[in-house]
Amino acid sequence: MEDGVSGSSGKMATDQQDAQNAIQREILIGIRVTAQLTQTQLSQKLGHPQSYVSKYEAGQRKLTLIEVREIALCCGVSLLDFVAQFEQELKLSEG
Template sequence: MNKSTHTKEYNLLLQLLYSLRLNAGFTQLELAKRMNVPQSYISKIENGERRIDIIELRSICHALNCDMVDFVKELQNRINESK
């Protein structure tokens, strides 16, 4: 059985988080500093080694100056397009 972090939908979430960070012009270290977490925390999220919950997603969106509702809408669009 596949782990839930390895679903197509979760991979789309990770891709969107990664592209959001890059488009915001942040390195993993810069994002980590804004969130007051170690850089390895961001790395593990982006590599799928650490699954995030809704509160962590909210923190990431806030640190990247992204509205979480807009983020979720974009994620849903990408999931729909991938089907």
């Protein structure tokens, strides 16, 4: 029975992380679009191939905090503003 309980809470944690990752992706896409950058243009600013942007926007690649900061800055958004927007969206999603 203990396995069922830990498995259940593990699933909830994974679901919560998936939801948070989706919010992060939505914000990153939004700031790129607001900055009027294509995936190719952003990837050039970052010094990565276009597939780098495509993969994290599609949820196929996780990002470090340092990478999120670099992406945000390339889109004209500070890390603090990104985090504030993330927290706001997180609160809205939690109802």
